[in-house]
Amino acid sequence: MTMSENGTGAEPLRPHAEDAFAHELKALAAVDDRPRPTRWKLSPWAVATYLLGGTLEDGTVITPKYVGPRRIVEVAVTTLATDRALLLLGVPGTAKTWVSEHLAAAVSGDSTLLVQGTAGTPEEAIRYGWNYARLLAHGPSREALVPSPVMRAMSEGMTARVEELTRIPADVQDTLITVLSEKTLPIPELGEEVQAVRGFNLIATANDRDRGVNELSSALRRRFNTVVLPLPATADAEVDIVARRVDQMGRALDLPAAPEGLAEIRRVVTVFRELREGITDDGRTKVKSPSGTLSTAEAISVVTNGLALAAHFGDGVLRPSDVAAGILGAVVRDPAADRVVWQEYLEAVVRERDGWKDFYRACREVTV
Numbered sequence: 001m002t003m004s005e006n007g008t009g010a011e012p013l014r015p016h017a018e019d020a021f022a023h024e025l026k027a028l029a030a031v032d033d034r035p036r037p038t039r040w041k042l043s044p045w046a047v048a049t050y051l052l053g054g055t056l057e058d059g060t061v062i063t064p065k066y067v068g069p070r071r072i073v074e075v076a077v078t079t080l081a082t083d084r085a086l087l088l089l090g091v092p093g094t095a096k097t098w099v100s101e102h103l104a105a106a107v108s109g110d111s112t113l114l115v116q117g118t119a120g121t122p123e124e125a126i127r128y129g130w131n132y133a134r135l136l137a138h139g140p141s142r143e144a145l146v147p148s149p150v151m152r153a154m155s156e157g158m159t160a161r162v163e164e165l166t167r168i169p170a171d172v173q174d175t176l177i178t179v180l181s182e183k184t185l186p187i188p189e190l191g192e193e194v195q196a197v198r199g200f201n202l203i204a205t206a207n208d209r210d211r212g213v214n215e216l217s218s219a220l221r222r223r224f225n226t227v228v229l230p231l232p233a234t235a236d237a238e239v240d241i242v243a244r245r246v247d248q249m250g251r252a253l254d255l256p257a258a259p260e261g262l263a264e265i266r267r268v269v270t271v272f273r274e275l276r277e278g279i280t281d282d283g284r285t286k287v288k289s290p291s292g293t294l295s296t297a298e299a300i301s302v303v304t305n306g307l308a309l310a311a312h313f314g315d316g317v318l319r320p321s322d323v324a325a326g327i328l329g330a331v332v333r334d335p336a337a338d339r340v341v342w343q344e345y346l347e348a349v350v351r352e353r354d355g356w357k358d359f360y361r362a363c364r365e366v367t368v
Contacts, residue, residue, distance in 0.1 A: 014252065016112060017065075017105035024050060025106065027060040037081045039157040039199025040107050044077045047106040051077075051099070065102045066095060067241045072227055073099075079225040080107055080159065085180050085202040087165070087221075090229035093295020095241075096205040097163055099229065103203055104159040113149035117164035126150050126162070126175045127185060140189040150176075150202065151185055157199025165204040166214050173220055176202070180223035231296065235281065238269045238296055245300045246307065253304075255311050261318030265303050267359060268323055271350075272299050275331065275341070280349055287345050290331050290338040302326035324362035343367065 018025065025041070028050055034043035042050065051073045053064030066073060079086045080103065088096040104111040115125050128151050134144035153160035165173065179185055183196040204224065206216075216224075232238035242265050249255075272294040274280050278287055292298075306322035314322060332338040346367065350360045 017101045018109055018111055021050075021063075021065075021102075021105070024060070024062050025109070027056055027058070028062065028106075031056050031058065037199070039197075040081075041109045042106055044081055047077045047103065048073050050106045051102055064244070066099050067232065067237055067244075068230065072229065075225075076103065076227045079227070080201050080203070082225075083183070083201075084225045085176075085204065085223055087224035087226045088203065088205045088229055089208050089226055091231065091295065092207055092293045093297035094229040094231060095296070096207075096229055100161050100163070100203045100205050104161055107201075108153075108159040108199070110158060111161065113153045113158055113160045115149055115160070115162045117162060117166075117168040119167060119169065121168045121172055123172050123175050124148065126172065126179075128187065142190065145187070145190070150179060151194055153202070154179070154183070154185060154194050154196040154200050157197040160200075160202045162202065162204040164207065166206045166216065168214060170214050170217065173214065174217055177217075177220055177223065180220075231276075235266070235269055235273055238273065238299070239266050241296055242269055242299050242303055246303045249300070249304050250307055253308070255304075255307050261303070261307065261310075264306065264318045264320065264323055265299075267320070267356070268299050268302055268327060271327060271345075272296075272330075274349065275345060285349060287349060288341045290333065290341045292330060292333040292338070294330060298330045302330055320359040320362040321365075324359070325366045327363065328366050339367075 012019075028042055028046045032043050032046040034045050036043045040047075048070075049062055051064075051066045052070060053062050055061050076086055076088070076099070086103075088100055090096055101111045104113070115121070124146075126148055128148050129146040130140075131144050131146055134141070138144065147155070150160045150162075152158065162168075162176075179196075180202065183200070185194040185196075187193060208228075232241060239262070243262060246261075246265070270281055274287060275289055276294045278289045279285065280287065302323055303318070303326075305326045306318055309322040310316055310318045328342065331342045346360065346363055350356055350363065353360075
């Protein structure tokens with residue numbers, strides 16, 4: 001239930017994808033004359049267009065939700081149209097959750113059937129739980145049973161989502177095997193089972209930095225078609241992603257637009273890419289990489305925070321001093337080792353780069 005639905009009239013801070021982009025989904029549905037799988041709101045072509053963006057015949061602009069290889073989106077959408085579940089795999093910050101949410105919104109019109117994976121996720125979160133007051137008063141019954149998001153998706157022919165699958169304990173993960181292979185969920189307490197109806201599928205996400213935490217069993221892995229989401233291939237692509245998301249988040253937070261902020265966005269992206277890849281953009285200087293991932297998501301966070309600083313404590317123009325502290329916080333995760341990496345990068349690369357003197361001074365000011 002969103003805040004606007006619970007009677008307060010308050011606007012949610014972050015609307016669900018199907019609400020935030022309702023006009024785009026409606027426009028796509030109106031022109032979508034291609035075959036749709038059972039209970040899908042859109043055809044696979046329209047789902048891919050919603051993710052990748054484009055302009056419809058009536059002039060409606062569909063904004064890109066994912067900037068990357070088209071084939072990746074096509075394979076992901078096609079997987080959901082089969083009986084295999086989809087596993088989105090990648091390093092932190094590669095938009096796995098974002099893509100998962102928008103796929104569910106476009107396919108089922110509802111992205112909220114979500115299980116958030118943690119080390120403490122119980123089996124009931126995937127199967128079902130009980131209303132213990134009713135259970136104690138009347139014993140096991142359908143009325144006492146509390147369906148999980150996965151059970152609801154099976155019953156209604158919807159798309160369920162499981163975030164951070166490899167964070168979930170292995171024995172709980174394996175609860176999904178019967179669901180994904182037999183398309184049934186046994187309820188032994190009632191001597192019944194829930195059978196998935198057509199339209200049901202599941203999207204899981206996993207961070208490949210978590211290998212060794214709770215590895216997927218071979219039996220469970222076989223039930224998924226794995227799609228790896230890469231980091232942006234070029235600096236221009238990453239700048240475009242960061243600029244788009246910062247603009248969306250800025251509007252949601254009522255921050256003023258920063259038309260002159262593109263130069264700082266490119267600078268943040270350049271710093272993150274060079275430290276992440278261990279070499280400068282021109283290929284001339286090798287640099288050490290810090291312990292953190294320095295993902296696109298972290299670049300978005302740094303720039304958004306900088307925009308807030310510029311709006312509330314500056315002149316509204318995004319400047320080096322607005323992003324310097326955020327970059328330092330993103331880079332220096334290990335106070336000892338990462339600080340050395342950052343200081344070497346500042347002196348060997350940033351200090352000598354033309355047009356970066358203000359940025360160098362701002363970073364030095366917050367580093368010492």
